[in-house]
Amino acid sequence: MYAYDLRLAWHSIRRNPGLSALMVLAIALGIAVCTVTFTVYHAMATNPIPHRSAQLFAVTLDTWDPQEPYDDDNPEHPPTLLTHRDATFLHESKAAPRSLVMYKTGALLLPERAGVKPFETVVRATTHAFFSMFDVPFKYGQGWGDGADLAQEPVVVLSAETNDKVFGGENSVGRTIKLDQTDYRVVGVLEPWAPSPKFHDLNNGMFEDPEDVYLPFSRARALEMPVYGNTNCWKSETQNSYQDFLNSECVWLQMWAELPSAAARDKYQAFLDNYAREQKKAGRMPRPLNNRLYDVAQWLDRNEVVQKDNRVLIGIALLFLGVCLVNVVGLLLAKFLNAATLTGLRRALGASRRDIVRQHMTEVLVLGLAGGLLGLVLAVGGLAGIRSIYNSDWNRDAYQRLTEIDPVVVLVTLALSLIAGAVAGLYPSWRIGRTAPAVYLKTQ
Amino acid sequence: MLQMQNVTKAYRTDLLETHALREFSLEVEKGEFVAVMGPSGSGKTTFLNVAGLLETFDSGSYTLDGQDVSKLDDDARSHVRNHKIGFIFQSFNLIPDLNVFDNVDVPLRYRRMSASERRERITSALDLVGLGSRTRHLPSQLSGGQQQRVAIARALAGDPALLLADEPTGNLDSLMARQVMDLMEQINGMGTTIVMVTHDPELARRAHRNVQVIDGQITDFKPYEPHTATVTPLHSPVATATYG
Numbered sequence: 001m002y003a004y005d006l007r008l009a010w011h012s013i014r015r016n017p018g019l020s021a022l023m024v025l026a027i028a029l030g031i032a033v034c035t036v037t038f039t040v041y042h043a044m045a046t047n048p049i050p051h052r053s054a055q056l057f058a059v060t061l062d063t064w065d066p067q068e069p070y071d072d073d074n075p076e077h078p079p080t081l082l083t084h085r086d087a088t089f090l091h092e093s094k095a096a097p098r099s100l101v102m103y104k105t106g107a108l109l110l111p112e113r114a115g116v117k118p119f120e121t122v123v124r125a126t127t128h129a130f131f132s133m134f135d136v137p138f139k140y141g142q143g144w145g146d147g148a149d150l151a152q153e154p155v156v157v158l159s160a161e162t163n164d165k166v167f168g169g170e171n172s173v174g175r176t177i178k179l180d181q182t183d184y185r186v187v188g189v190l191e192p193w194a195p196s197p198k199f200h201d202l203n204n205g206m207f208e209d210p211e212d213v214y215l216p217f218s219r220a221r222a223l224e225m226p227v228y229g230n231t232n233c234w235k236s237e238t239q240n241s242y243q244d245f246l247n248s249e250c251v252w253l254q255m256w257a258e259l260p261s262a263a264a265r266d267k268y269q270a271f272l273d274n275y276a277r278e279q280k281k282a283g284r285m286p287r288p289l290n291n292r293l294y295d296v297a298q299w300l301d302r303n304e305v306v307q308k309d310n311r312v313l314i315g316i317a318l319l320f321l322g323v324c325l326v327n328v329v330g331l332l333l334a335k336f337l338n339a340a341t342l343t344g345l346r347r348a349l350g351a352s353r354r355d356i357v358r359q360h361m362t363e364v365l366v367l368g369l370a371g372g373l374l375g376l377v378l379a380v381g382g383l384a385g386i387r388s389i390y391n392s393d394w395n396r397d398a399y400q401r402l403t404e405i406d407p408v409v410v411l412v413t414l415a416l417s418l419i420a421g422a423v424a425g426l427y428p429s430w431r432i433g434r435t436a437p438a439v440y441l442k443t444q
Numbered sequence: 445m446l447q448m449q450n451v452t453k454a455y456r457t458d459l460l461e462t463h464a465l466r467e468f469s470l471e472v473e474k475g476e477f478v479a480v481m482g483p484s485g486s487g488k489t490t491f492l493n494v495a496g497l498l499e500t501f502d503s504g505s506y507t508l509d510g511q512d513v514s515k516l517d518d519d520a521r522s523h524v525r526n527h528k529i530g531f532i533f534q535s536f537n538l539i540p541d542l543n544v545f546d547n548v549d550v551p552l553r554y555r556r557m558s559a560s561e562r563r564e565r566i567t568s569a570l571d572l573v574g575l576g577s578r579t580r581h582l583p584s585q586l587s588g589g590q591q592q593r594v595a596i597a598r599a600l601a602g603d604p605a606l607l608l609a610d611e612p613t614g615n616l617d618s619l620m621a622r623q624v625m626d627l628m629e630q631i632n633g634m635g636t637t638i639v640m641v642t643h644d645p646e647l648a649r650r651a652h653r654n655v656q657v658i659d660g661q662i663t664d665f666k667p668y669e670p671h672t673a674t675v676t677p678l679h680s681p682v683a684t685a686t687y688g
């Protein structure tokens with residue numbers, strides 16, 4: 001019977017090609033706007049490391065100004081970054097099974113390969129657990145060990161792109177690169193890795209590419225490599241040396257801890273609070289106790305990766321789809337009532353109301369699906385348009401990532417178009433199904 | 445086959461109440477061919493709609509083929525229409541973008557028959573009306589008489605107990621009208637009960653019995669007297685029948 005309904009739908013669509021095309025276009029426009037909005041929203045709202053999301057925690061301490069909160073709009077939020085003295089103490093305490101400290105820096109890379117000019121690289125200075133905690137995939141070699149952190153060893157891990165650029169994609173483990181006049185031994189090369197959003201560093205471009213080079217935090221600190229990310233200070237302190245900076249109340253380091261269970265989390269929270277109480281006794285941390293651990297999902301939320309504007313946009317897109325559907329309802333009513341004589345005839349020949357509703361719903365779903373497919377094409381064009389507008393060097397990759405349609409969005413779009421079709425078709429189909437057959441047969 | 449007892453039907457608006465059928469009673473025996481006559485607005489079409497379960501009625505009773513159909517819900521009425529009643533309309537009422545085969549197929553589709561059984565019934569019905577070779581033609585490619593024969597094939601394909609015809613020759617010229625009437629007589633001769641609404645006294649004379657409807661009531665009623673009929677073979681394009 002469904003195949004028969006599909007045939008009837010095809011006949012009906014051919015009978016009124018203009019009206020049918022208008023409905024498909026109305027649905028397509030609504031779907032296209034929703035798809036573009038959903039695509040961007042989905043890219044922003046996706047948890048990039050879902051399998052470990054509940055075990056990885058961003059560590060925060062409220063070390064800020066007693067007179068005013070770190071974030072005026074959200075006074076309950078402690079700073080997202082830590083001071084050097086807090087981060088290093090917490091990390092070196094080994095209170096968490098695994099933890100890491102890191103910051104973003106940069107250096108000039110001087111390639112040995114002929115024809116490759118020196119270029120500026122973005123560097124992540126971190127501790128060895130970075131790679132295992134964040135499941136970073138390696139193509140060659142591996143990350144450095146605890147010993148390299150302690151010994152401030154000149155070792156690096158290269159991103160796949162950097163390795164391609166410097167070594168032509170060869171296995172470069174054991175080879176040397178020069179960063180700012182210092183030689184580093186390559187210990188690992190990553191597979192292409194670009195978590196989106198870049199959860200581990202939301203302070204410096206949530207959707208930007210990860211770093212080109214990774215090296216031990218201890219080494220970067222020893223070389224006094226500059227901070228490329230945020231450095232926020234609230235206290236007036238004299239800083240005449242790098243050591244003064246390290247001892248200051250300025251926050252600039254990110255810290256993550258791996259806490260595999262709720263008990264481990266509670267224990268670590270207690271440890272943080274005890275540490276803060278000790279610091280208060282020493283005259284630091286004047287604000288009320290407010291130390292927080294955020295898992296990845298909470299961290300994305302805390303940093304408003306999906307901004308309120310995006311949620312409003314989703315609402316507007318759905319509203320637009322609603323307006324399109326209201327128009328489709330009107331067109332469907334006109335179309336169905338125009339063909340009511342044929343419906344009356346089918347009823348006279350034995351079609352039940354259910355048969356009639358199903359036949360018309362099938363037609364609406366076909367229109368909805370056609371609208372969905374056309375909407376998808378329009379959405380792809382719309383997203384390409386966004387990419388072409390925001391096509392500068394610094395944000396090209398970020399927008400590429402945000403505007404890529406993935407299978408989930410395609411499935412959601414097609415499901416949405418079917419739902420939209422069903423919603424739009426329900427009343428007209430029900431209405432035509434209720435029509436007494438004799439009324440329309442008399443009009444013959 | 446058809447028993448209506450004291451059936452009343454009124455159409456109501458806020459200002460007006462029009463009685464289309466008043467205490468309407470009629471019995472039609474199995475195998476009978478009845479012509480219902482009467483002036484415009486007398487209630488003939490309302491009777492046909494009620495008889496065909498296309499409309500409900502206000503009071504009275506209606507038994508069709510031994511089944512009380514007075515108080516059936518919409519689904520059950522559709523089922524009875526589909527299984528027991530065939531319709532022939534004045535304006536043929538074929539679906540213009542379906543070919544002959546698919547038009548005859550329509551009522552069978554709602555019976556959820558297998559494809560092979562439907563094909564067999566459609567072929568047989570179209571052969572009966574002499575259009576077995578026109579299955580792929582669209583209605584617009586056929587003459588009026590041929591279109592009405594397709595409509596008759598559609599009505600017959602489901603093997604109905606009762607055939608209801610509303611001015612079946614009203615849109616045809618006299619030659620085609622005669623051919624259609626010949627066909628209907630042939631079908632009746634095969635045992636199908638026919639109730640036909642017509643204005644045409646000449647056509648009405650070919651029925652077993654005529655009833656007159658005026659102001660929603662039967663005013664002239666003769667009991668059924670069985671006729672003997674000689675029927676030509678079913679595959680004949682236009683059959684002839686002689687009533688004694």
